[in-house]
Amino acid sequence: MTKPSEELLPLDLRQPLPRADAAPQVPDGWEPMARLAADVLARLGPLVDRITDCILEEIPTYRSGLVPRRDLHGSVLRNIEATLGGLAEHRPPRPDELAVRSELGTRRALQGMPVDALIQAYHVGYRELWLALVDAVPADQPGTATQLLTTATLVWQWVHEVTDALADAHASTVRSIEARAVGARQRFVELLVGGDLDGEEVPRLAGSLGFDPAGTFVVSVLRVGGDDLDAVELQHAVDGLPGRHAVVARGAQLVCVSQGSDPSGVRAAVRGIFPGAALALGSPRAGLRGARASLTDAELTLTVTEDGTTSTFEDAWLWATLTGAAERLDPLLTDGVDAAARHPHLAEAVRAFADAGFSVSQAGRELSLHANTVAYRLDRWAELTGWDPRTFAGLSRSLAALRLGRP
Template identity: 80%
Template sequence: MNDGPAVDAAANDGDAGTADRLPEDRDVEAEADAHLPLDLRPSASRPSRPVNVPPGWEPIAELAAIVERHLDALVERITDCIHDEIPTYRTGLVPREDLRHSVRRNLEGILFGLAEHRPPHPEEVAVRRELGSRRALQGMPVDALIQAYHVGYRELWLALVDAVPGDEPQTATQLLTTATLVWQWVHEVADALAESHASTVRSLEARAVGARQRFVELLVGGDLDGEEVPRLAGSLGFDPAGEFTVMVLRVGGDDLDAVELQHTVDRLAGRHAVVARGTQVVCVSQGGEERALTTAARNVFAAAAVALGSRRPGLRGARASLTDAELTLAVTDDGDTSTFEDAWLWATLTGADERLRPLLADGADAAGRHPHLAEAVRAFADAGFSVSQAGRRLGLHANTVAYRLDRWAELTGWDPRSFPGLTRSLAALRLAGS
């Protein structure tokens, strides 16, 4: 459906009182209308030209005129039907008045085209292209947009059928021949809508990808003092002063479908920015639930190592959470999920091997030469510092476990039954890869 002069402009309530307005008033209104989107402007200069009705087509032109005389009621009915039948239109993405104006413009266009027995003109299709782009900017899914058009055409057809005089069966028969023409309007308009909607969505996504990439790169680089980072954060829907959580995945190979993860987390609560960086994928989030976030990541990248930083306030907090996640990722195996909250000790020690090696060398050497002793120390820690429970885990007598713990203490000088000794022992085991 498209814009165009009305079939019976003098009878259209939308133009009532036009003749009574002063010329300067009409000039002001015309100037204001020029700033509106095409599909929200009144149909151009009605009546700018007479309807060109082909010979023998007068009964159909008269049906179109009858429907237009009651256009206000039909517009309201179609608007109500769209709201009732399509849930997306009840979310407020498209204001009701916006929808009402668009429906009116569509009806006027097809009624004019029907009266002239013709498909839509290119300029009429161009108006629908602009609407498709505008609905994309409003966040309206294309399937809901196309469904709304089908609702409008359905109700218009019913109105045309109701307008057929009961004593003119030949008019009803002639109306049936217009079905192909009406379908041509539906087809051309729907194609224009879908094409322009998709083009706008692609453009928006390309800009969003660039903004997300730049935002994450600035976080990685720690360049947070300028105006660019808060501006980018705001453009992505983040509150620069709010709390951020950063998740980093090690995906490996070519499996870097960050776009799929972005679409997945977009369905979650909060705001999210997903970026691929080499063999990693970074997701900066705000306002979401952390378990839902890691679950979404696992659903997209089943074999990835997933690491989650702590929730921290502000852009500097986002940078710190990113560091949390990167350090945690270094101590997370493929297929596992870790959080900085749980792995903070080993994550913090990541990268400090050379600095800590002199402190932990005795334990690392003992673990390499006596792996059964290292196994007993680890089992003792995992069993909640219970010798008997550690024995059950290892299938050994408790006395055997106790002997091995004592032997470890003799070799290293660290008593694993004490907190300092156990902590140092476990750090040495991790350094040794035991």
């Protein structure tokens, strides 16, 4: 396999540039420590191998394959070289050395490595470097051992400045990545709602977010009381679930587009952050047009979902669909809506009759009324509305009026 050219490699995987003052600038009296650093530098290969092995063994994230071993080994090598050079010259990191570490912080963020694992790896490296320095102290040179002890403060200065540079670059990159992802998710949902699904932008955005444009989508919509619409918090929660998810704020709602995930996981994530939210789930549907249809399912279902509860389009499809057509149905249902407003006890009898499986006696038991009283109220309802609740047509129209006519 052809090796990449030096210019294409990250800074800490390239050969260091030659310096005009390549020989260490050792302060007077610091020669024992400079010789100790040179001794460790002469045996750098085994030390770097050991540090690399320790990082892979002690930090599970590094065993996930996010960072190739060659990449990790090269970064360890450059960092230990720079640190030994600084110790030999009794100085903190130079700006150019911190720039190399900053670039590494950016690269690790792009590779998906958490910052805590990155900093832990540096602590492992400095721990092993210190042990190597201690082991290299000649037994017949107690003065070198004493000088090494005074170096501890300088070593910790290197740890502090290097990890600060790493963490700052990592955080800046993560913020930039998150900002781009938020924009992509927002644009993707906007195009699902009203964009041209046959164009190139929607499939491209779907692919950039990890979705298969031809795969099956399930869309969830939740209504949260107040202004607590934290799409980022919910996004982080669902990122830990299987599959792919995109959460955006849309008006007074949060929309979560999911693929390849059990909807129960999304439910649990929502309830963990928004226990009082109304949550509605659309039906699983294939393709980008299916994603748009699932979003419509969820939005319609949300209109008949009470706060703190969860509804699915499969269960609530009738009322969700009728609610979406409420304006067209109003003239057909006015008599029932008016009768229910004037005589709520009659409306209560109609609901109980439907819930009791069309049994007058069972409805009476539910309402603590005699069956004859329930029968009378059903008759009275039919007189006022012209809809006999004992027939399918009359009962379905009555229930639609009661459901859609509720404030």
